[in-house]
Amino acid sequence: MQHELHVFTKALIAVLLWMCAGATLAGEMRIIENGSREGFIGSSEQFTGTAYIEPVFAKEDPFAVNGGKVTFLPGARSNWHTHPAGQVLVVTEGTGWVQEEGERRREMHAGDVVWCPPEVKHWHGATATTAVTHIAIQQFKDGENVVWQEPVTDEQYDGARQ
């Protein structure tokens, strides 16, 4: 009798596991609440000045992109970098600067959207006197969505042609 119960319990656990796996495979709508996605200050290995980064959405299978919200305080900027499969910046607050290598520095304003194609070396950040916030969405390629390079010098940031 005890043996039979044991078998029954094992079978029940197997069925429950199968049901859970099924639910996971089918996928369920999920709300990731405000305040549950912990932000952090961008590392000085990738940023100059103060950049506050809040994860917005992770790469959820089969999605090929992830998203992060970045607030640059005045004077702050990313290092030069490229994206293997491109990036979109949706500027939500303030005014910032963005520069593609070999081109002039340009202003980006709340409501602007910036498309940066794959492998285009660039940087983005605040202006010297205003903060800026953007949602950055980048696609992965072979597991990578950014390749970091050298810092933006003060001379480059101040607007000399790169």
Next chain:
Amino acid sequence: MQHELHVFTKALIAVLLWMCAGATLAGEMRIIENGSREGFIGSSEQFTGTAYIEPVFAKEDPFAVNGGKVTFLPGARSNWHTHPAGQVLVVTEGTGWVQEEGERRREMHAGDVVWCPPEVKHWHGATATTAVTHIAIQQFKDGENVVWQEPVTDEQYDGARQ
């Protein structure tokens, strides 16, 4: 002499066209300015009530997703629909409702992020008394990023279990 000039002009045009094509292929950073992406009221074939849709970013090769900002006035909601490769909603203003088929209606607030997996039938919109705005990002599969279905009835919208 006139003939030689003609040939020279043709060669020059060919070189210029080739240079332009090269520039396009290499890809350049592009700022799509606020006010240049014309919004529209969502069709009554896909929405109940007033939903204002502003394109945020198109699907740029090789990007697999596009993005649109939707503002639902109180009472407004999408039809039931699915996304073949999933959707992320980034709630930027207000409070809305979202419901997955077979589950209870849930609230979404500014700062919340909603992940809706592929093929999960759902709707989203404002609450009965508050507007809501979200950026909706959806991935394409075989050229499609949404499959529209029937309207959300008043009974469903008012919160009865689906």
